[in-house]
Amino acid sequence: MTALNKYQNQKRILVAVDCIIFGYDGEQLKILLIKRAMEPQKDQWSLMGGFIEPNENLYGAAERILFNSTGLKKVYLEQLKSFGDPQRDPMERTISVAYFALIDINKYREQISDTHHAEWFLVQEAPKLIFDxxxxxxxxxxxxxxxxxxxxxLFELLPKKFTIPQLQNLYEQVYNAKIDNRNFIRKVNSTGLLIKLAEKDKSSSKRGAFYYELDMNKYRAKFQSFINFIPNPENFIL
Structure with missing residues (x-):
């Protein structure tokens, strides 16, 4: 059998990309969902997804699907893993490559398209989703x-200027755990990543909390050698 015949005799399998979009509005960690537009499970809540086109790579497909479904572009996007259970899609044998995105909701609020009626849900209160x-x-x-x-x-989820309480609240929501305040502040300051501003956020108290900005040069330099904020991170396996 020639190589060409061997290829021709193989059953074609569809490849899709699904995008998991997490956002933070300064107070709550959320996930962006849409309602499925076709059967099976039409009108059920779903991630943003679509099939890969012949002329694009996986990342390009993820960017296109994300933009077409929500209007979002130039956001933090990372490949998660592939899902290939033969029964995962009842219509056709389909392998899905999942990506996750992290965004500041307030920054992209007006950019999100209404075409697919995307809706934000608290991560802990999200509805049941289709398939896997x-x-x-x-x-x-x-x-x-x-x-x-x-x-x-997680800094990808924050606005350009933010307070330490906002940052700590974000970490606590991501890990669904209370973090010691003084220890957190000490570790944050020791990174050297933050630039303290003169401006304060006084929305929660008269004393207020100083705003900070991320030092982008140090952020890029330290991205692969960050300090461990969380005890026993091995509990959070890949």
Whole structure:
């Protein structure tokens, strides 16, 4: 059998990309979902997804699907893993490559398209999703928890200027755990990543909390050698 015949005799399998979009509005960690537009499970909540086109790579497909579904572009986007259970899609044998995105909701609020009626849900209160999308979300949450212990990826969820309480609240929501305030502040300051501003946020108290900005040069330099904020990060397996 020639190589050409061997290729021709193989059953064609569809390849899709699904995007898991996490956002933070300064107070709550959320996930962006849409309602499926076709059967099966039409009108059920779903991740943003679509099939890979012949002329694009996986990352390009993820960027296109993300933009077409929500209008979002130039956001933090990372490949999670592939999902290939033969029964995962009842219509056709389909392998899905999942990606997750991290965004500051307030920064992209006006950019999100209404075409697919995307809606934000609190991560802890998200509805049941189609197919194996719930599994994808759980895997993404575990990956983010693991990575955030060593790399400053959660800063992607914050506005340009933010307070230490906002940052701590974000970490606590991601890990669903209370973090010691003084220890957190000490570790944050020791990174040298933050630039303290003169301006204060006084929305929560008269005394207020100083705003900080991320030093982007140090952020890029330290991205692969970040301090461990979280005890026992090995509990958050990939």
């Amino acid at each position: 999308h719930d599994e994808m979300v759980e895997k993404a949450k575990r990956r983010i928890r693991y990575k955030a212990a060593f790399h400053p990826i």
